[in-house]
Amino acid sequence: MGLTWGGADCRKLAETFGTPLYVYDAGIIKARCRELRTTFLERWPNTSVHYAGKAFLTRATARLIADEGLGLDVVSGGEMYTAFSADFPPERIEFNGNAKSREELDMAVRSGVGRIIVDHADEIPVIEHLAEKYGRVQNILIRVAPGVDAHTHKAIATGQTDSKFGFPAGGKMLTDAISSAQQCGHINLTGLHFHVGSQLFDNQDYVMAVNKTLELVKALKDEQGFITHELNMGGGFGAVISPDVPAMRSEFYTDIMMKTLIEGCERLGLEVPHVILEPGRWIVSEAGITLYRVENIKELSGVTYIAVNGGMADNPRIALYGAEYVGVNIDEPHAKPYNREGNTRVSVVGKCCESGDVLIEDAKLPYLKAGDIIALYNSGAYTFSMASNYNCLPRPAVVFVENGDARLVVERQSMEELIRGQYL
Ligand SMILES: Cc1ncc(COP(=O)(O)O)c(C=O)c1O
Incomplete structure (x- = not known):
């Protein structure tokens, strides 16, 4: 049985929306908001929670947070603009x-x-x-x-x-x-x-x-x-x-x-x-996975590199501060790690032109081949929001899934968007 997220089949998501792809189970984000409501807001009088938008802010995130009754912490004009574009009540916004x-x-x-x-x-x-x-x-x-x-x-x-x-x-x-x-x-x-x-x-x-x-x-x-x-x-x-x-x-x-x-x-x-x-990461990180396609596999002595079609441009956290991730093959998420003979380490690496462009330093993955799709668990915080266009890589799309239904909330950037506003 392949991996599902928010009740949606990940292979289908990858085929429909392409990869790399940020996928969020909106139900998990709502559950976190509700947990804060029952264990904090209702338990302790005279309290408020402002979701820290820096962790992951899109118009759809702002709308979800507003509907869940929380406030929003923003740190830039851009975050404020995004929130206002989703009709976030200004009085529930704080500017840090x-x-x-x-x-x-x-x-x-x-x-x-x-x-x-x-x-x-x-x-x-x-x-x-x-x-x-x-x-x-x-x-x-x-x-x-x-x-x-x-x-x-x-x-x-x-x-x-x-x-x-x-x-x-x-x-x-x-x-x-x-x-x-x-x-x-x-x-x-x-x-x-x-x-x-x-x-x-x-x-x-x-x-x-x-x-x-x-x-x-x-x-x-x-x-x-x-x-x-x-x-x-x-x-x-x-x-x-x-x-x-x-x-x-x-x-x-x-x-x-x-x-x-x-x-x-x-x-x-x-x-x-x-x-x-002002929690941010705790509300969205575990709701999000990122799907990548394996482009090729390079077996060297001592290390096997699994190169995927994304990397530090869509997730710079590993390069910035050594963040750790767990990956699975979406077609067999519970498969045992494969021991490549003589190779002590399997690294999932990105396609950017930096040796530090690593997604998982020491991965426990089953046998993989080009074309397989890897999901990086718990990658919902500080990934989309920190994404860059390094190497002119278009920013991936974002999909919200809930009860098996998927909806596109951010389109994949196009090549035209990459050069928009540039002059010769
Ligand atoms: C002022 C402030 N509040 C809240 C946060 C959110 O932190 P976290 O996402 O770890 O909950 C940050 C993160 O940098 C911050 O600087």
């Missing part, structure tokens, strides 16, 4: 990012986004000016780096004090920014934000971040009279690499975060703030 342009801030304030997460003091006068111009009071939070070195790859750790993101906790830079925001007539500074890193499997990183941030909240209250009404604790929940590995449960993170927060507030005499979370 460490290098926001004036134009992006203008778009955010003009459109009425619910919150802007300030990452640099220079944003404050710009937001004040824009909010006055558009006759609004803009809610903002200030991002802090709480000084937590999260247990993850350094490329996706963001909570350490020398991070490029946010204000180091407890410095003059932060207290000055708070004072400056407090003096603005068109800004409502509601609280603080932190995000310590991505792909976290240890909930103690969050415990440390909450405790450190509460000390800061207390100091800011005592020394500056600043009350943290809202606390955004970021995203970062881990995604596992295959359907054979039990998924991380959201309450593994949220229960301990909320208990630490509530106990800490009690201990320090603080009011419990409204809590916002």
